[in-house]
Amino acid sequence: MGATKTEHFTSKQNAIATLTKALGHPARIAIIEYLIKVDTCICGDIVNKLPLAQPTVSQHLKELKNAGLIKGEIEGNSICYCIDEKAIGKLQNYFANITIKLEKKNNCC
Amino acid sequence: MGATKTEHFTSKQNAIATLTKALGHPARIAIIEYLIKVDTCICGDIVNKLPLAQPTVSQHLKELKNAGLIKGEIEGNSICYCIDEKAIGKLQNYFANITIKLEKKNNCC
DNA sequence: AATCTTTATCGTAATATTGCAATATTAAAT
DNA sequence: ATTTAATATTGCAATATTACGATAAAGATT
Numbered sequence: 001m002g003a004t005k006t007e008h009f010t011s012k013q014n015a016i017a018t019l020t021k022a023l024g025h026p027a028r029i030a031i032i033e034y035l036i037k038v039d040t041c042i043c044g045d046i047v048n049k050l051p052l053a054q055p056t057v058s059q060h061l062k063e064l065k066n067a068g069l070i071k072g073e074i075e076g077n078s079i080c081y082c083i084d085e086k087a088i089g090k091l092q093n094y095f096a097n098i099t100i101k102l103e104k105k106n107n108c109c
Numbered sequence: 110m111g112a113t114k115t116e117h118f119t120s121k122q123n124a125i126a127t128l129t130k131a132l133g134h135p136a137r138i139a140i141i142e143y144l145i146k147v148d149t150c151i152c153g154d155i156v157n158k159l160p161l162a163q164p165t166v167s168q169h170l171k172e173l174k175n176a177g178l179i180k181g182e183i184e185g186n187s188i189c190y191c192i193d194e195k196a197i198g199k200l201q202n203y204f205a206n207i208t209i210k211l212e213k214k215n216n217c218c
Numbered sequence: 219a220a221t222c223t224t225t226a227t228c229g230t231a232a233t234a235t236t237g238c239a240a241t242a243t244t245a246a247a248t
Numbered sequence: 249a250t251t252t253a254a255t256a257t258t259g260c261a262a263t264a265t266t267a268c269g270a271t272a273a274a275g276a277t278t
Contacts, residue, residue, distance in 0.1 A: 003263055004236065006159035009135035013142070020135025023264085025124040026118035033122070037208050044224070051117035053268050058226055060266095079225065085211050093202035099201050101145050102194050112233055113266065127261065134236085153254070167235050167256055172235095 019091055022067030027052055027060050035070065035083050044079055128200055133178030136161055136169050143180065144192050153188055 023029060023092050027050060034049055046061075047054045063082065064070045069088070074080035115123050116122035132138060136159060143158055156166045169188060173179045178197070 001191065004134060004136075005160065006135055009139055013135045013138045017133055019140050020129040020138075024126055024130025024133040025113060026115055026122045027113075028268095029122045029129075030118055031124050032207070037213065038205060047225085048185060051114065054225075054265095055227080055269080056267050059268095062226085063265095066146040083207075083211060085208075088207050088211065092201070092208050095197060095201035095204055098141070098145060098192075098197050101192075103143065104193060136236095156255085162235095162238050162256075164239080164257080168236080171256085 016090070016094055018067050019069065019087055022032060022069055023091075024066055025060065027057070028064055031057075031060060032069065032083060035081060046079075048080075122211065123173050123200055125199070125203055128178065128196055131172055131178055132200075134169065136166070139174060140166075141192060144190060155188075163194075168170060 018026070023032070030050060031046065035047060040049055047057045050057050052060075061070070063068070065081075070081050071084045073081060096109075118126075132141070138153065139159060143155060156163045157184075159166050161169075172177070174190075175182070176196070177193055179190050180193045181188060
């Protein structure tokens with residue numbers, strides 16, 4: 001095997017898993033953090049900021065985009081990638097909700 | 110290759126990526142949600158609640174535990190797994206922080 | 219138009235993940 | 249002491265991910 005059995009889970013569960021999976025790599029966390037740090041969205045130097053080869057960075061960006069975490073357009077020979085607030089919002093909401101539920105719960109461990 | 114170059118990223122970035130990676134699978138999301146739903150922590154029937162074979166569930170539980178998202182002990186022939194609030198707290202904090210930073214930022218896309 | 223600069227894609231090797239059958243383990247129940 | 253019931257481990261096949269060199273694409277610069 002090796003393929004995730006997504007069809008057996010709810011669409012909500014798959015949606016969250018898609019987002020968390022996309023963030024499940026330090027390079028992609030670093031990309032997100034860099035996008036937050038820079039003032040504008042134009043960040044053509046993102047490759048130089050990461051300890052990875054250019055094709056690798058490009059691939060990570062693609063995965064973040066596929067997951068809906070970043071949006072952006074190619075602008076000439078530079079690029080404009082931004083964080084998609086909606087995706088981050090979903091995650092924030094999800095974990096805030098879990099936290100609330102955990103507070104009401106009596107964990108034995 | 111195929112191995113993540115963790116050594117090139119900060120320990121904070123790796124820490125978050127470890128947590129998100131562990132949640133990057135719908136089965137593990139489903140496990141977390143089930144642990145929240147059940148009243149007590151004793152949830153020996155978790156295998157029956159998931160559309161996966163017992164060894165697969167066991168493996169997912171192990172990964173969640175390795176990532177620090179759940180804690181628990183074996184109690185005889187049943188098991189007591191709980192969510193580790195600290196790990197969820199870290200994630201909640203992380204995304205809440207990003208949300209705040211994004212609000213202050215002017216995204217162009 | 220030729221060159222430069224930047225990002226994307228292709229191809230591929232190394233490694234990791236997913237899933238499960240078979241088996242082991244471990245403690246409770248009989 | 250056996251059996252039962254539940255979880256863990258092992259081994260393995262299928263698939264996915266990670267990383268990068270080589271190359272392509274596409275607009276900017278000269």
